[in-house]
Structure formats: C-alpha cells, structure tokens
Amino acid sequence: MSQTLSQATGRDIRLLCREQRWTGPTAGLALGYIQANLVIIPREWAFDFLLFCQRNPRACPILEVTDPGCAEPRRCAPGADLRTDLPRYRVYQQGKLVAEPGEITSWWREDLVAFLLGCSFSFERALLQTGLPVRHIECGCNVPMYRTNIPCASAGRLRGPMVVSMRPMKPQQALQAAHICERFPFAHGPPVHWGDPAVIGIADLSKPDYGDPVPLYPGEVPVFWACGVTPQAVIQESGVEFVITHKPGHMFVTDWRESDYYEIAETVANRREHLAN
Amino acid sequence: MSQTLSQATGRDIRLLCREQRWTGPTAGLALGYIQANLVIIPREWAFDFLLFCQRNPRACPILEVTDPGCAEPRRCAPGADLRTDLPRYRVYQQGKLVAEPGEITSWWREDLVAFLLGCSFSFERALLQTGLPVRHIECGCNVPMYRTNIPCASAGRLRGPMVVSMRPMKPQQALQAAHICERFPFAHGPPVHWGDPAVIGIADLSKPDYGDPVPLYPGEVPVFWACGVTPQAVIQESGVEFVITHKPGHMFVTDWRESDYYEIAETVANRREHLAN
Numbered sequence: 001m002s003q004t005l006s007q008a009t010g011r012d013i014r015l016l017c018r019e020q021r022w023t024g025p026t027a028g029l030a031l032g033y034i035q036a037n038l039v040i041i042p043r044e045w046a047f048d049f050l051l052f053c054q055r056n057p058r059a060c061p062i063l064e065v066t067d068p069g070c071a072e073p074r075r076c077a078p079g080a081d082l083r084t085d086l087p088r089y090r091v092y093q094q095g096k097l098v099a100e101p102g103e104i105t106s107w108w109r110e111d112l113v114a115f116l117l118g119c120s121f122s123f124e125r126a127l128l129q130t131g132l133p134v135r136h137i138e139c140g141c142n143v144p145m146y147r148t149n150i151p152c153a154s155a156g157r158l159r160g161p162m163v164v165s166m167r168p169m170k171p172q173q174a175l176q177a178a179h180i181c182e183r184f185p186f187a188h189g190p191p192v193h194w195g196d197p198a199v200i201g202i203a204d205l206s207k208p209d210y211g212d213p214v215p216l217y218p219g220e221v222p223v224f225w226a227c228g229v230t231p232q233a234v235i236q237e238s239g240v241e242f243v244i245t246h247k248p249g250h251m252f253v254t255d256w257r258e259s260d261y262y263e264i265a266e267t268v269a270n271r272r273e274h275l276a277n
Numbered sequence: 278m279s280q281t282l283s284q285a286t287g288r289d290i291r292l293l294c295r296e297q298r299w300t301g302p303t304a305g306l307a308l309g310y311i312q313a314n315l316v317i318i319p320r321e322w323a324f325d326f327l328l329f330c331q332r333n334p335r336a337c338p339i340l341e342v343t344d345p346g347c348a349e350p351r352r353c354a355p356g357a358d359l360r361t362d363l364p365r366y367r368v369y370q371q372g373k374l375v376a377e378p379g380e381i382t383s384w385w386r387e388d389l390v391a392f393l394l395g396c397s398f399s400f401e402r403a404l405l406q407t408g409l410p411v412r413h414i415e416c417g418c419n420v421p422m423y424r425t426n427i428p429c430a431s432a433g434r435l436r437g438p439m440v441v442s443m444r445p446m447k448p449q450q451a452l453q454a455a456h457i458c459e460r461f462p463f464a465h466g467p468p469v470h471w472g473d474p475a476v477i478g479i480a481d482l483s484k485p486d487y488g489d490p491v492p493l494y495p496g497e498v499p500v501f502w503a504c505g506v507t508p509q510a511v512i513q514e515s516g517v518e519f520v521i522t523h524k525p526g527h528m529f530v531t532d533w534r535e536s537d538y539y540e541i542a543e544t545v546a547n548r549r550e551h552l553a554n
Contacts, residue, residue: 047324047390051342054327055352065328067433075332113324156344 005029010077010253014085020102023087025249027121032258034186035251036063036076036116037228038086040104040244041235043068046113048156052234053115055153059162059230061118061186063254069110076254082114088247095236104244112244119228119251120165122187122258126180132173135214142249143167144208145227149201150192152234160234164192164224166205168216174223181225194223210248282306287354287530291362297379300364302526304398309535311463312528313340313353313393314505315363317381317521318512320345323390325433329511330392332430336439336507338395338463340531346387353531359391365524372513381521389521396505396528397442399464399535403457404444412445412491419526420444421485422504426478427469429511437511441469441501443482445493451500458502471500487525 005013005022010033016022026035041049046068053060064075071082084103091099091107101107120143124134136143143165150162169177174194181190193200205222206213210229216222235243246252282290282299287310293299303312318326323345330337341350348359361380368376368384378384397420401411413420420442427439446454451471458467470477482499483490487506493499512520523529 043324047320047327050324050327050331051344054331054339054342062331065331067328 006031009033010255011079013253014077014080017087018081018084018103023102026087026251026253027249030253031125034063034076034254034256034258035119035121036254037119037231038082038089038244038246038252039115039117039231039235040082040112041115041240042109042242043111043113045157045235045240048158049115049231049235052152052155052158052231053117055155056162056226056230057185058189058192058226059152059228061188063116063118063186063256065116066114068113071108071114073114073116073252073254076116076256077252078255080252082252083108086246086250086252088250090245090247092236092240092243092245094241095239100247107244115231116252116254117228117231118184118186118188120188120225121251123181123184125258126184127167127177130176130180132177132180133167133169135168136212139212139214141214142211144205144213145210145229146197146202146205146224147209147233148224152230158234158238160230160237161201162192163210163227163230163233164200165211165227166208166214166222166224168214168220169223170219171221174221177223188226188228191223191225195221197222197224200224283308286310287532288357290530291354291357294364295358295361295380300379300527303364303528303530304526307530308402311340311353311531311533311535312396312398313531314396314508315359315366315521315523315529316392316394316508316512317359317389318392318517319386319519320388320390322434322512322517325435326392326508326512329429329432329435329508330394332432333439333503333507334462335466335469335503336429336505338465340393340395340463340533342393343391345390348385348391350391350393350529350531353393353533354529355532357529359529360385363523363527363529365527367522367524369513369517369520369522371518372516377524384521392508393529393531394505394508395461395463395465397465397502398528400458400461402535403461404454407453407457409450409454409457410444410446413489416489416491418491419488421482421490422487422506423474423479423482423501424486424510425501429507435511435515437507437514438478439469440487440504440507440510441477442488442504443485443491443499443501445491445497446500447496448498451498454500465503465505468500468502472498474499474501477501
C-alpha cells in the first residue's frame with residue numbers, strides 16, 4: 001500500500017473505492033479515522049437486527065443506522081454512498097455467498113437498511129501505540145477468530161453464539177489492554193475473557209473458525225474480544241433471505257476521528273444534534 | 278407516602294401496583310432503584326422508534342426493549358409484567374388520550390413492543406445528595422418542561438423537537454451538576470443548555486409546556502436537560518395509531534440499582550450476558 005494512503009482522509013479512501021482504484025483491505029489506511037463493519041439487511045429484519053445490536057453492544061457496537069432505502073450515512077460520512085464506497089462486498093442469499101462485487105448498485109433495493117458497526121482497528125492502533133503486542137499484525141496475517149459457547153442475547157428471530165478475536169499477551173499486558181479498551185466501547189470494548197479457552201468453548205487455539213492461527217509465546221495467555229464477525233454469523237444462520245456485508249478486512253472508512261472517541265463513546269451515535277449551539 | 282415504601286425494593290413496588298394497592302406517583306419510592314419511562318407501540322412502528330432512540334440517546338436512553346408480544350422486561354426486572362406493574366397508564370389512539378387505566382391487560386396485543394427509557398429521578402437523587410438544589414422538589418411540584426427549537430434526529434416517520442426539563446442553579450452549581458450527570462447517560466446525561474432560554478426557542482420560562490413553573494433566585498440561571506417526555510410528544514405527533522405510556526410521574530421501577538450505574542452506563546443494556554463466567 002502506498003505510504004500516502006496511510007495519511008489519506010476517510011473521504012479520500014472512499015472516493016478511491018468509488019472509482020474502483022482501491023479494492024484491497026483497509027487496515028493501515030487513513031490512520032486515525034474510524035473504520036466500520038457493514039451489514040445491509042431488508043427492512044423486514046431491521047428491527048430484529050437493531051434490537052440484537054442493542055442487546056449485544058460488545059459484539060455489535062452501533063456507529064450508525066440508515067433509514068430504509070438510504071445509502072448515505074449522514075452522520076459518520078455525509079456525502080458517502082454505501083453502495084460504492086467500500087473496496088469489496090459480499091452478497092448472501094439464503095445464507096449462501098453468491099457474489100463478491102466491488103460495488104452493489106445493481107443489488108440495492110429501496111427496503112434495505114445499512115448498519116455500520118465499530119471495528120477492532122481502532123483499539124489495535126491504541127494497543128500498538130502503548131507498546132502492547134498485536135500478534136497477527138506482527139505475523140502479517142489475519143486475526144484468529146473463534147465461535148464460543150457464550151450465547152448472544154437473542155432478539156426476535158436472531159440468535160447465535162458470540163464470535164471472539166484473540167490476541168496473545170502476558171497477564172500484565174492484558175490488564176493494560178483491558179484498561180485501554182474500556183475507552184473504546186464503540187470498538188468492542190475490553191476483553192470478554194482471558195486464559196483457559198475451554199471455559200468459553202474453544203477446543204483448540206491452533207484451529208480458529210475464521211482467520212489465521214498465531215503463536216503464543218512463553219508466559220502469554222490468550223486474550224479474547226467480542227468480534228464484529230458475530231452479526232454476520234448470526235444473520236447467516238438465522239435464515240435472513242438477503243444480506244450484504246463488507247468483505248472481511250475491507251471496511252468502510254468514516255469521517256470520524258479516533259481522537260473524537262470520547263464523544264462517540266458516550267452516545268455511540270450522534271451527540272452533536274442534541275447540543276444547543 | 279409511607280416511609281416504608283421509600284425503603285421497599287423495585288419488586289415490592291411492582292407487586293403493590295399489580296394488586297392496585299399503589300396507584301400514585303413513584304417519586305421517592307424504592308430509593309436506589311432505577312425507574313423508567315414506558316412507551317409501548319405496535320411492531321410496525323418499532324424499528325422507527327428504536328432507531329429514533331438510537332439517534333437521540335439524550336432524550337431516549339434505552340434501558341430495555343422487549344420482543345413483540347412479550348410483556349416481561351427480562352433484563353431489568355425478571356418476572357415483572359409491564360401490563361400490570363405500573364401504578365397508572367395512558368392509552369392513546371390516533372394521538373388522542375382515550376384512557377388512563379390502572380392496568381392494560383385488556384389493551385394488550387401480540388404485536389406490541391415495550392420500550393423502557395431512563396428517567397431523571399436517578400440524577401436528581403445524586404444532585405440532592407451533593408447538596409445541589411432541585412427546585413421543583415423544594416417547591417413540591419412537577420418539574421417544568423418546555424418544547425425547544427432543538428430538532429431531534431428524525432428516524433423514518435418519527436420527527437419532532439426535543440422537550441427539556443429545567444432546574445435553576447447558580448453557574449458554579451450548574452458546572453457541578455454537569456459533572457455529576459456525565460455519569461448518568463442512562464438518565465439523560467449532562468445538560469443540553471444553560472442560560473438564555475431564547476437560544477433554544479423558549480419564550481417564557483414562567484409558562485412551561487408541561488409541568489409547573491418554578492422560581493429562579495438571584496444569581497441563578499436556568500439549566501436544561503433532555504427530557505423523557507420527548508418520545509411521547511414525538512410519537513403522538515407522528516400519527517402512530519396506538520400508543521400506551523406510563524402516566525407522567527408514575528414510572529416503572531426496575532430491579533437495577535443506581536449503584537450499578539457504571540455497568541449500565543457502559544452498555545445501556547445488558548453487559549452481563551457477554552462476560553464469560
């Protein structure tokens with residue numbers, strides 16, 4: 001990736017995607033801008049899914065939800081178009097992946113609702129800046145992710161287990177990481193578990209359900225965070241007839257700065273509209 | 278009110294309501310337990326309203342949302358029945374108040390969704406404990422509430438202005454109050470404005486749109502908080518054909534303790550289900 005793109009703005013990246021001049025992962029791009037998971041589902045399922053996010057804020061921290069038929073996220077990226085401004089999408093019908101297009105204009109329908117959910121890129125940057133290890137970045141691979149026996153709170157027709165991501169650390173580092181991540185409720189917050197993986201139903205750390213395995217060094221314990229793959233897994237399993245998501249790692253880059261996170265953390269939405277100026 | 282009731286639990290109060298042995302306001306009852314505004318609307322409107330709450334967290338801090346047809350708030354009060362466990366309800370059809378019953382069993386429908394929203398009782402207690410004035414409690418009247426020119430973020434078919442409550446304080450006290458209320462995002466959070474009422478579209482403080490006027494003493498400024506009347510006002514104005522709410526001041530008393538507020542504040546929902554034990 002060009003060094004320039006790490007210094008680009010969220011809008012720069014979105015326009016490159018729109019022109020199909022960037023179709024790769026967004027890790028490391030537009031540093032300092034909050035990136036988001038995308039889930040697009042029909043209006044008929046939108047209440048269930050919004051309620052699911054509300055009840056499972058660790059896995060599904062809501063940044064923004066659009067009105068049905070509206071592809072512009074007016075709060076976190078005014079002027080953006082969610083149909084074209086991500087590098088790569090995934091289209092699911094009846095839970096089956098049917099396409100991985102670079103834009104979804106032809107798939108768009110007036111009854112679709114788009115959800116933008118926080119992603120771990122925000123807190124990983126904070127961990128690295130504090131000198132904490134982020135093993136999959138050291139290894140140049142994807143983060144390992146596992147299905148757990150932790151049930152998500154169900155909502156209407158949506159139910160399923162939490163998916164977690166894992167980063168190995170020494171216990172003292174894990175405490176530091178937990179402290180840091182408390183400040184990122186919009187990016188999955190602090191860990192949900194550390195230590196014995198069997199306690200949360202993970203049989204073998206070397207066989208992640210998604211992503212790549214990473215090594216644990218002597219003295220390290222596995223540290224687990226709620227993961228943005230949870231909603232995709234739940235939605236696919238729950239018989240939703242039509243879903244569009246981003247391709248994993250190919251996120252939507254917002255206009256929001258991580259340095260604004262206190263404000264965003266407080267409301268997980270848009271506080272500004274409530275303040276008299 | 279009996280002194281005993283101030284020391285009762287949330288469950289005690291709910292059972293008294295269920296037996297119609299308590300039909301009055303809940304201010305001062307079950308001290309330390311979080312109380313909630315109630316909004317019950319048809320499933321057909323539930324996505325719009327949940328999205329409205331999501332986008333307007335100051336006015337509409339969500340404590341819990343039930344699944345359609347489910348009258349039990351399983352998170353904040355397991356075993357409770359929202360059809361009987363409040364002292365007094367209001368039933369609206371086409372925006373018009375048609376009944377003020379003591380229970381709503383005969384009005385219940387399988388497509389109804391119940392929303393429990395945070396209320397200012399929580400932070401008023403904290404203000405009093407810090408020695409700050411809460412004028413309407415000193416005066417023994419209702420808090421004054423005003424429609425403002427602050428637009429709520431609209432959601433689908435729902436739109437309208439924010440309603441605010443007002444408490445007079447000296448500027449230094451207002452700063453203290455803002456600091457305290459930062460810790461109560463589930464109870465409307467810090468003030469949205471203080472000082473000149475005209476800035477937020479209030480022409481005459483002595484003529485509140487809801488509740489009772491209260492005096493300002495020399496050196497005091499009016500301090501305004503987002504108010505739980507906002508959603509009721511918006512819903513009634515937006516043509517929802519059927520809505521049930523609590524009667525103002527006659528709240529639902531949960532099992533949640535104010536002393537747990539840090540946990541509740543972080544998630545505004547139920548964090549416990551996400552923690553491995």
